[in-house]
Amino acid sequence: MVNDKVLGIILGGGQGSRLYPLTKDRSKPAVPIAGKYRLVDIPISNCINSDIKRMYVLTQFNSASLNKHITNTYHFSFFSSAFVDVLAAEQTINSDQWFQGTADAVRQSMHHFLQNDFEYALILSGDQLYQMDFNDMINKHRESGAEISIATYPVNAKDATSFGLLKTNDEDVITSFIEKPGEELLPNWTSDVGENMKAQGRDYLASMGIYIFNRELLIKLMDNPDTNDFGKEIIPQAIENHKTLSYQYEGYWEDIGNIDSFFEANLGLTDDVPEFNLYDAKSVYTRARVLPTSKFAGSILNKAVIGDGCIIHAEKIERCVIGIRSRIGKNSLISNTYMMGNDYYETLEEVAKNKIDIMMGIGDRCYIHNCIIDKNCRIGDDVRINGGTHIENVETDTYMVKDGIVVIKKDATIPKGTIIG
The missing domain is CATH 2.160.10.10 (Hexapeptide repeat proteins)
Known part of the structure; x- marks a missing residue:
């Protein structure tokens, strides 16, 4: 099975200041959602439902509650190679600094990743709300011969300035990338996103912060200590020399970046047919509790x-x-x-x-x-x-x-x- 060759890497994010005070005593991935889950349960559940069962969660702020949640929640068979481990920023011979960005977090943790046999690294954010089967993205990555794949999401002009935007050719290969462009640059960054998306005014392809890297390329890219962030540095530089594929996703996806988006995402669960559907065959997993009925x-x-x-x-x-x-x-x-x-x-x-x-x-x-x-x-x-x-x-x-x-x-x-x- 190809997913036996995939290693999941979940980025816990920085201090989470935009979600303060919910992040005063806990890391972003540990923030409770939907009355019984935590944010980190979303990417972990997406991985498990996609048969990816080796995962690291990288964090550096207030990681105690996150570590406790993961330790109490994700237990696999004693005879299985499956695991979910928290890696907090640590001092090593090579570095005495905290994570300086998304790429630096991966770089500082590479010695842990390389203890595993994998061909592809699936890099995810720990603070997004969505349900995605990664199998299709992984298969298209392999079949296309890409070295990097980026999950992309059509957005409107209002939201476009908050994301990394990209353009592709007819084969969905990314040809250019810009991180959080100003409004004056947007006319040059529209994409062919399909008729349904265009009808909704979603004319721009945004990076979701979900990446697949071939193992050897990831090792090579992490050798450069001057690149600290995937969106700002790694991706713009890599697309010139390495085949980078866009995987367009059109389902529900919410970047839980601030109190307002967090609030609306949770209250949206009360809708008759919520966009984020917990009542689905693909479960969201969390800690099993023995509680009475309400x-x-x-x-x-x-x-x-x-x-x-x-x-x-x-x-x-x-x-x-x-x-x-x-x-x-x-x-x-x-x-x-x-x-x-x-x-x-x-x-x-x-x-x-x-x-x-x-x-x-x-x-x-x-x-x-x-x-x-x-x-x-x-x-x-x-x-x-x-x-x-x-x-x-x-x-x-x-x-x-x-x-x-x-x-x-x-x-x-x-x-x-x-x-x-």
Whole structure:
């Protein structure tokens, strides 16, 4: 099987400042999504579903929770060569620096990769939401005799300046590449993306940050210590001398780069037919938990995704994703909210013993709108959080407002009667 010759390399990204405060205490790939998963589960699941079962996840910021999640989640047969390993930036004889970019992360980790027998390296981002069977891309890479393949995605003019754009010939071989061009350059970078994409105004081919490299070429390219980034340096330089193929993808794909895109991607799961479909034969894998079913009392639910083990007495929950072990009190109204849930249960005995005034979860008679509630938060009774564009960006010890979205920080306590917005 050809996929026995493929090694998956998942880039965990940098500090994740655009996803702050969700990345205050965890790396980007460890950020919880959809009420029960973490972002890193997406590329790992895509690999497993494509029969690629040897993977490294590269990270350097707050990697403890990521390491714990992967260790507790991805167990393969003792007799199998399959693995998912986290590689954090480390000092070696050759380098005493942290990763300086995507290519430098791969370069500094090459000594680990080369301990494996592989012909192709599949390099993925750890902060994208999509479902792709990599088999077709790998087969086209092999059949075309390419040395590099790049997954590409048609985008519109508004989004084009945020991506690396490319142009191809009639055989889908990439002939030119530019990283994040200015608006004045866009007229020269339209591509033949197909009639369906053109009808949607998606005239530009953007790099998805998903690459296939032949082993020997990757080794050769990593010998140059002056190139730190795939998009800015490696790809533009390589296409001149090495056959580089464009693999056009037209399914759902979201680059989870900031709070707004993260928020909308999660709430999009509540749509009748979500673009990112979790209800599919191709599973998204995550940590297996032994949790009870969720239970409700007197609640109206409309377009709600509810995780396992929740206890909910809310009056109404609308267009919300409610994570595992969540608790919501009586007469509360929750809308347009992603509540990540809790890492553990708080028993009534613990509450009494520790004289806990505000339990984990959302209290009674609360109104929560346009909000992200991180893990293990305590929101007291009669709290009103009304997110929206009428609120200015601000940060406090317990919450942050970013583009109208109120983000309650992990482990925060919001006192009874608090009004935000």
